[in-house]
Amino acid sequence: MIPARAKPSRQVWMRFRRKKTAVFGLAGAAAFVIVALFAPLLAPYGTMDLGTSFQPPGGEHLLGTDSLGSDVLSNMIYGTRTSLIVGLCAVVTSNIIGLTIGSLAGYFGGRTDNVLMRITEMFQILPQFFLAIIVVALFGSSIWNIVFVIGILTWPVTARLLRAEFLSLRKREFVDAARALGMSDFDLIVREILPNALPPIIVNASLQISGAILLEASLSFLGLGDPDAMSWGVMLHNAQEYFNRAWWMAAFPGMALFVTTLALNLTGDGLNDALNPRLRT
Amino acid sequence: MTLYLLQRLLYLVPLLLGAVTIVFVLVHMAPGNPVDYIIGESGADKEMIARLTADMGLDRPLYIQLLRYLGQVATGNLGYSFVSNMPVLELILDRLPATLLLMASQLVFSISLGVGLGVLSARRPNSLLDNSITVFSLASFAVPVFWLGQLLILGFGYYLDWLPIQGMVDLRAGYTGFDLVLDVARHMVLPVLTLTLYNLALILRLTRGSMLEVVGQEYVKVARAKGLSENTVMIKHALRNALLPVVTVVGLEFRALIAGAVLTETVFAWPGLGRLTFDAIHARDYPLLMGMFIFISVLVAVGNLVTDLLYALLDPRIRYR
Numbered sequence: 080m081i082p083a084r085a086k087p088s089r090q091v092w093m094r095f096r097r098k099k100t101a102v103f104g105l106a107g108a109a110a111f112v113i114v115a116l117f118a119p120l121l122a123p124y125g126t127m128d129l130g131t132s133f134q135p136p137g138g139e140h141l142l143g144t145d146s147l148g149s150d151v152l153s154n155m156i157y158g159t160r161t162s163l164i165v166g167l168c169a170v171v172t173s174n175i176i177g178l179t180i181g182s183l184a185g186y187f188g189g190r191t192d193n194v195l196m197r198i199t200e201m202f203q204i205l206p207q208f209f210l211a212i213i214v215v216a217l218f219g220s221s222i223w224n225i226v227f228v229i230g231i232l233t234w235p236v237t238a239r240l241l242r243a244e245f246l247s248l249r250k251r252e253f254v255d256a257a258r259a260l261g262m263s264d265f266d267l268i269v270r271e272i273l274p275n276a277l278p279p280i281i282v283n284a285s286l287q288i289s290g291a292i293l294l295e296a297s298l299s300f301l302g303l304g305d306p307d308a309m310s311w312g313v314m315l316h317n318a319q320e321y322f323n324r325a326w327w328m329a330a331f332p333g334m335a336l337f338v339t340t341l342a343l344n345l346t347g348d349g350l351n352d353a354l355n356p357r358l359r360t
Numbered sequence: 361m362t363l364y365l366l367q368r369l370l371y372l373v374p375l376l377l378g379a380v381t382i383v384f385v386l387v388h389m390a391p392g393n394p395v396d397y398i399i400g401e402s403g404a405d406k407e408m409i410a411r412l413t414a415d416m417g418l419d420r421p422l423y424i425q426l427l428r429y430l431g432q433v434a435t436g437n438l439g440y441s442f443v444s445n446m447p448v449l450e451l452i453l454d455r456l457p458a459t460l461l462l463m464a465s466q467l468v469f470s471i472s473l474g475v476g477l478g479v480l481s482a483r484r485p486n487s488l489l490d491n492s493i494t495v496f497s498l499a500s501f502a503v504p505v506f507w508l509g510q511l512l513i514l515g516f517g518y519y520l521d522w523l524p525i526q527g528m529v530d531l532r533a534g535y536t537g538f539d540l541v542l543d544v545a546r547h548m549v550l551p552v553l554t555l556t557l558y559n560l561a562l563i564l565r566l567t568r569g570s571m572l573e574v575v576g577q578e579y580v581k582v583a584r585a586k587g588l589s590e591n592t593v594m595i596k597h598a599l600r601n602a603l604l605p606v607v608t609v610v611g612l613e614f615r616a617l618i619a620g621a622v623l624t625e626t627v628f629a630w631p632g633l634g635r636l637t638f639d640a641i642h643a644r645d646y647p648l649l650m651g652m653f654i655f656i657s658v659l660v661a662v663g664n665l666v667t668d669l670l671y672a673l674l675d676p677r678i679r680y681r
Contacts, residue, residue: 100498201378203612206660208619209637209653213383216641216649217390293504297623300506302641315507319627322525326514333507341502 094353101349107342115159122153126309133325143327145317151327154309155335161310162292162339165226169291170284172230177237178280182268184238185245192242199235207232211294215303222305225298229291240283244276278354285347289340296336311336368668372661379657380433383650384426438651443643448651451636458528459632463621465548466555467610474560475606478567479594485572493564500561505620509554509627516550523549526629551628558620566609570602604675611667615660 095101114121123141129148136143142151184195214228248254249272257271298304299312311332318328432439438448481490517525524530524547535543574580575598583597584590610617618633625634633652640648 197374201375204375204615204657204660204664205379205382206615206618206653206656208615208622209649209656210382212637212641213386213649213653216644217386217646219391289502296504297506297619300504300623301626301638315504315510318510322510322513322518326518329507329510329514333504333510336504336507337499337502340504341498344498344502 091353095349098349098352100345101352104342104345104347104349107338108346111159111339111342112163114156115163118156118160122150122156124150124153126154126157128153133321135325136327142331143325145314145325145328146321151314151331154314155311155332157309158311158314158332158335159339161222161305161308162295162336165222165229165295166288166292166343168223168226169229169233169295170287172226173233173287173291174237174280174284176230177234178241178273180234181238181241182245182273182276185242186249186264186268186272188246188249195238196242199238202232203235205232208294208297211298212301212303215298220298220303220305222308225295225303225305229294233287233290233294236287237280237283240279241276244279245272248272248275282347282351282354285350286344289343289347292336292343293340364672365669368665372665375661376654376657377430379654380430381426383653384429387646387650388422433654438654439647441640441648442645443639443648448648449655451648452633452651452655455632455636457632458630459618459621459625459634462548462551462555462625462630462632463617465552466559466621467617469552469556470559470563471610473556474563475567475599475603477560478564479571479599481564482568482571482575483594490568493568497561497565500558503558505554505558506623506627508558509551509624512550512554513627523547525550528631547628547630551624551630554624554627555620558624559617562613563606563610566606567602570605571598574598574602600674604671607667607670607674611664611670614663614667615656618656618659 095105126149128150130140130144130150132144132146132148134140134144134148136151140150140152142155145151145154180195180199184192184199211225211228211232215224218224254267254271257267262271295304295310296312296315299310300316302316304310304313304316314332315329315336318325318332321328436449438452440446441448441451444451477493481487481493484490513525516523528547529535529540529543530547533543571594580593580598583593588597621632622634622637624630625632626638629635633656637649637652639645640652
């Protein structure tokens, strides 16, 4: 049992801790962040240290070398940085848009809600993957273009979740009370309603990070990756040509992508259970 | 029902207008001039650029250009590919059957397997089968589809050497008739397996979840109390209602299904829309990419429409509302 008087944040942590998969996920996610932060210290070689091509795993190159002779393990370690930057920045962008649209639609309701929700629906039906391809192809494959396009395309879920929360919260007594005290609409939204509407948004954001990482990898895999940044998707793109002679070029970066996504998803699921104890299924 | 259908059709119009407008705005926002995109890297003299600009109406106000573009798209003119100079629509229609073949086959497998396994695992929650299915779904939600394809190529193509890994037919063998069908089927195994493994989990989890929900409801208890066999209760009473959310989500995920197919086709050099997209990206063939986006938007919109109709067919409450 969780003592009822424990601080709310502590209660959340205690509930989170109960689920083994969630703890495992969080450990994985933490490892991912640490590797990204300390990449230059951890990587045995630089991304531009070129040796003999296609060396199999073992010996001096633990995970082998690629077609240019650069170390697969080191490239993977540097690749965590791209994934982390894209994951975090894209989700921040997406949530800024989603929070703005969702809170306006949910708070004001009526015609504002109607118009904003039609736009949201349109973005939900548009084939976002193809739109992302066009934007990156037209504006160039820089990491920031990729971040921007993922942010622009993935906000609708956030907006809809937040709108639903706002619709149920805006009629509550504490909001009426604050309004009676003369609070402005802006303050009501930001100070009173938003903090109470955040739990589902936090859960969604944690799951969005893995989605953004996968989307970046998919774009890079198709050849739209940032040529100046090492990324797992780019590595898989390069591996495509050399299946017959270097299986390690495909196997390891994909594994990194898989494990990272899995860890982030498990963390998100754990957060979901911890933040919404009553909704657990 | 006719009214409902018309309503849904009408709903598509703003969506498609939106899609075309977005592409138009993007091309105009992009660095450089649309003429540059059309000429590509071939280079052209000033006279030709001036003529193209006038031909394309680029000297007119922006809203007139947009209207012209909308009119063009409405008549099925998606422009011409830089690379082959062929009409974009023709190129797309040429590749569409190969993609549809992959998508239809994998949908048959993932829906039948997904619904079947979902029902089984809902019958005994927390059994060994149910738990293995949970682990499988977690893995499936996290795996990048193109890497899954690459692993299958490494395993079944190179290591075991059982199956072909590239393309749709063995051109050198020159098969005809039934042999050709067999050859295509052999080439389909790995891409279809990739997509099925990837999409199966979603359908499976949904079926399981909504079965568990439905099974607790009164009418299922009544059916059981009447003494009907467990199979009749499960399939006739529970499954029919449990399938509703499955239909909805498959419809909503239609665009993700296409994206998955595109990535998988790239891995297996399957000659469909995915391969066409990949080649267009590498040649920076902008008209083709834009046409593809508009075409896929239409495809997704139609997919959503079909889902809505299917939903109405399955659930009489919606039909008569």
